[in-house]
Structures are given as C-alpha cells and as structure tokens.
Amino acid sequence: MPALDGTVVPRRRRLEPEARREQILAAAVAWFAEVGFAGTTRDLARRAGVTQALLYKYFASKAELTEAVFERVYLGRLDPRWLDELRDRRMPLHARLCRFYRQYTAAIFTYEWMRIFMWAGLAGDALNRRYLGHVGERLLAPMGQEIAAATGHAPGMEDLWNLHGGIVYIGIRRFIYRLPTPEDPGPAIDAAVARFLRAP
Amino acid sequence: MPALDGTVVPRRRRLEPEARREQILAAAVAWFAEVGFAGTTRDLARRAGVTQALLYKYFASKAELTEAVFERVYLGRLDPRWLDELRDRRMPLHARLCRFYRQYTAAIFTYEWMRIFMWAGLAGDALNRRYLGHVGERLLAPMGQEIAAATGHAPGMEDLWNLHGGIVYIGIRRFIYRLPTPEDPGPAIDAAVARFLRAP
DNA sequence: CCAGTTGTTGATCGTTTGATCACCTAAGGC
DNA sequence: GCCTTAGGTGATCAAACGATCAACAACTGG
Numbered sequence: 001m002p003a004l005d006g007t008v009v010p011r012r013r014r015l016e017p018e019a020r021r022e023q024i025l026a027a028a029v030a031w032f033a034e035v036g037f038a039g040t041t042r043d044l045a046r047r048a049g050v051t052q053a054l055l056y057k058y059f060a061s062k063a064e065l066t067e068a069v070f071e072r073v074y075l076g077r078l079d080p081r082w083l084d085e086l087r088d089r090r091m092p093l094h095a096r097l098c099r100f101y102r103q104y105t106a107a108i109f110t111y112e113w114m115r116i117f118m119w120a121g122l123a124g125d126a127l128n129r130r131y132l133g134h135v136g137e138r139l140l141a142p143m144g145q146e147i148a149a150a151t152g153h154a155p156g157m158e159d160l161w162n163l164h165g166g167i168v169y170i171g172i173r174r175f176i177y178r179l180p181t182p183e184d185p186g187p188a189i190d191a192a193v194a195r196f197l198r199a200p
Numbered sequence: 201m202p203a204l205d206g207t208v209v210p211r212r213r214r215l216e217p218e219a220r221r222e223q224i225l226a227a228a229v230a231w232f233a234e235v236g237f238a239g240t241t242r243d244l245a246r247r248a249g250v251t252q253a254l255l256y257k258y259f260a261s262k263a264e265l266t267e268a269v270f271e272r273v274y275l276g277r278l279d280p281r282w283l284d285e286l287r288d289r290r291m292p293l294h295a296r297l298c299r300f301y302r303q304y305t306a307a308i309f310t311y312e313w314m315r316i317f318m319w320a321g322l323a324g325d326a327l328n329r330r331y332l333g334h335v336g337e338r339l340l341a342p343m344g345q346e347i348a349a350a351t352g353h354a355p356g357m358e359d360l361w362n363l364h365g366g367i368v369y370i371g372i373r374r375f376i377y378r379l380p381t382p383e384d385p386g387p388a389i390d391a392a393v394a395r396f397l398r399a400p
Numbered sequence: 401c402c403a404g405t406t407g408t409t410g411a412t413c414g415t416t417t418g419a420t421c422a423c424c425t426a427a428g429g430c
Numbered sequence: 431g432c433c434t435t436a437g438g439t440g441a442t443c444a445a446a447c448g449a450t451c452a453a454c455a456a457c458t459g460g
Contacts, residue, residue, distance in 0.1 A: 426436095
C-alpha cells in the first residue's frame with residue numbers, strides 16, 4: 001500500500017510470536033502500572049499498537065495477561081548478592097547498609113514496579129505479601145543480625161521496618177502520589193541509615 | 201407482609217432522606233475502600249441493603265458519589281489543634297512529637313482512610329496531593345522549626361519526610377499489604393521519634 | 401511466481417456496566 | 431378511613447466490557 005510520499009506502508013506487520021508477545025507484555029506492564037488492572041483490554045491494545053483481538057492469540061484471558069505482568073515485574077527483582085554483600089564484614093556496617101539501600105531503591109524505584117506493587121497490594125494479591133515476607137525474613141532480619149554484631153545492640157523487627165519504610169516512602173511519594181522528591185535518593189538514604197545507626 | 205414467624209416484615213422501609221443518604225454514603229466508603237473506585241454500583245447497593253436505582257435518587261452519578269466519599273474521608277481528618285500542641289514549648293520536644301504522631305496515626309490508621317487514600321493516590325486524585333502538601337507545609341515544616349529551636353540543628357524537609365514515612369509505613373503494611381503489625385503503634389512511634397531526635 | 405502457512409484483523413457475541421423510567425406503596429395529615 | 435406526598439422498586443436502555451470467529455494478507459519454501 002503506497003502512502004502519499006511514495007513509501008510502502010504495510011497495514012499489517014508480521015512479527016515473530018516471541019517478539020509480539022514481548023511487545024504486548026511490555027505495553028501491558030506500562031498500561032496496568034498507570035491505570036491499574038481495571039484498565040480495559042481495548043485501551044491496552046491501542047497503546048500497544050495492535051488490535052484487541054490479537055491479545056487473545058498470546059494470552060488466553062485478561063487474567064493470564066495480568067499474571068504475566070506480575071511475573072515480569074516481580075521476578076528477578078531481588079538480587080541474591082545483596083544479602084551476601086550485607087554480610088561482608090570487611091566493609092563497615094554503615095557503608096554496607098547505604099550500599100544495600102542504594103541498590104535496592106535503584107531496583108524498585110521505577111514507575112512500573114512501585115505502582116504495580118501498590119495496585120496488587122490493594123487488590124490483596126498473595127504474591128505481594130510473599131514478596132514482603134521475603135524482604136522481612138531474608139533481608140531485614142539478617143540486616144538486624146549485622147547491626148547487632150557491629151553495635152552490640154540488636155534492633156527489633158519493628159525498628160527495621162521503620163528504617164525500611166522511611167526509605168521506601170520516598171518512592172511512594174514520587175510514583176504513587178506524584179510529589180516532587182530528590183532525583184537521587186542516595187543522600188536521603190545515607191542520612192536515614194546514619195540516624196538509625198546512631199541510636200543504641 | 202407476614203413472615204413465617206408471624207412478625208410483619210415490610211419489604212420496603214421508608215427512611216428520611218438524610219438517614220438514607222448517610223447509610224448509602226457509609227456503605228460506599230467501606231465498599232470503595234475494599235475494592236477501589238472501579239467497584240460496581242450494583243455490588244455497592246447490595247452491600248448497602250438498597251436497590252441500585254435508589255443510589256441515583258441521592259447521588260446524580262457514580263462520580264458524584266465517589267466525590268462525596270472523598271469529602272467524607274478527607275474532611276476534618278486533620279485537627280488544627282495538633283499544630284498548636286506541636287508548638288507548645290512548655291512540653292519537651294520529644295513528648296510533643298510522640299503525642300502528635302500518636303494522635304495523627306490514631307486519626308488515619310483506619311481501614312477506610314488508608315485504603316481510600318491509596319486508591320485515590322494511584323488514580324492521581326488532586327485532593328490527595330493537596331492533602332500531602334498540607335501535611336508538608338503545615339505540619340512537617342513547623343515541626344522542623346520546633347526541632348531546630350530545641351536542638352539547635354534544623355532538619356531538612358527530606359529528613360522530616362523520612363520520619364513521617366517510617367511511621368506511616370506501619371499503616372501501609374497493615375491496611376494496604378495486610379501484613380501483621382503491632383496492635384498499638386505507640387511504642388514504634390516513640391522509638392522512631394527517639395532515633396530521629398538523637399541524631400544531630 | 402505461486403501456493404501454503406500463519407500472524408493479524410474487522411465484525412460480532414453475550415454479559416455487565418452506569419443510568420433512567422413508569423410505577424408502586426409506606427407514612428403523615430385531615 | 432382516606433387521600434396526598436414522596437421514598438422506593440423492577441424493568442429496561444445504551445454503552446462498554448471480555449472474548450470469539452471466519453476471513454484476510456504477509457512471509458516462506460519451492
């Protein structure tokens with residue numbers, strides 16, 4: 001089909017199934033992050049640049065598509081090396097905590113992750129609670145052990161959640177409430193960690 | 201209409217418009233808090249114990265109903281006396297901050313408020329940002345002045361948001377993520393305030 | 401160049417949604 | 431008791447929703 005400028009503009013572009021599925025999934029992540037899982041498949045298809053019917057060639061239902069969005073967003077987000085580095089006592093505790101939270105926030109302070117995590121939390125998704133259970137047991141608890149070993153005083157889990165929440169709240173302010181926040185959360189993280197360690 | 205047990209069960213109960221509107225609004229707050237504003241008017245009506253058509257005798261549209269839910273949830277939630285008490289220097293700073301955050305969390309740590317606030321935040325509601333702007337300018341900023349006056353060192357706004365976020369995150373864990381938290385947030389608040397004031 | 405494969409589409413189905421209507425009936429004044 | 435008022439209901443509409451299907455057309459191998 002020749003366009004006005006003479007170039008050929010095919011109305012349909014055939015993609016390999018893998019590429020097309022990836023394109024739809026990426027659009028779904030962005031779309032559901034913005035409007036939540038109540039967003040319609042028609043608007044999603046328009047945003048992805050495909051027809052609504054095509055969605056159902058790659059995902060059997062809307063539920064299966066949202067499931068794929070969950071997996072994409074959650075999977076591989078927590079780097080197992082973080083725990084090893086948290087426990088590497090060759091480095092001062094303060095530096096380890098700052099490094100961890102800079103890495104952690106670099107991983108989750110994205111528009112897609114923060115918002116989909118919050119949508120899923122409100123919807124009562126189980127994956128959400130499992131993720132936070134993992135954070136508490138596999139990250140915060142060991143972190144508490146390191147703090148106890150270095151300072152001689154073991155913080156309670158509620159103290160650790162307070163440290164964690166104060167830092168994560170930066171991302172909530174920015175991506176959920178769309179309030180202005182420092183471009184780089186690093187200094188705020190350092191200050192929060194310093195305050196936390198200064199206390200007995 | 202006589203029921204099986206002989207008592208008269210009127211199929212329709214007439215209520216004064218004020219009482220009926222209040223009943224619907226209360227049900228709407230609870231319902232939208234649970235499932236978000238994408239919840240259907242039919243399910244809401246069933247929950248309120250009225251017919252769906254009746255909703256539209258008291259609210260012109262679903263948008264007007266959600267607007268009323270917003271007002272109900274937001275309005276009068278911030279007590280102006282809190283600011284006065286924060287500035288009352290006859291009491292030690294530490295005690296003032298603890299008292300404030302105990303009152304503040306007592307006001308907002310409810311299933312309805314926390315969840316509707318989060319739903320509205322994700323939806324991009326303007327009332328949400330206005331509320332948090334108010335918190336920053338009318339509560340956190342004066343709080344910073346009091347801390348500066350008492351300790352000789354003025355905290356930055358980002359530090360204050362960190363204190364605030366760490367405490368609010370208790371409510372987020374409980375009502376948004378449905379994770380177990382201490383029944384009484386008081387001790388955690390005291391500890392967070394103590395840590396914050398101990399730092400220079 | 402052509403035929404077969406298959407990625408893609410427009411049209412459409414049944415259901416659910418917000419919203420409206422004519423009609424019904426409970427309650428209060430006489 | 432009766433009649434007027436007004437709170438409440440069942441039925442229904444148009445639009446939007448998730449999902450399906452036959453038909454189309456872009457690419458591949460020959």
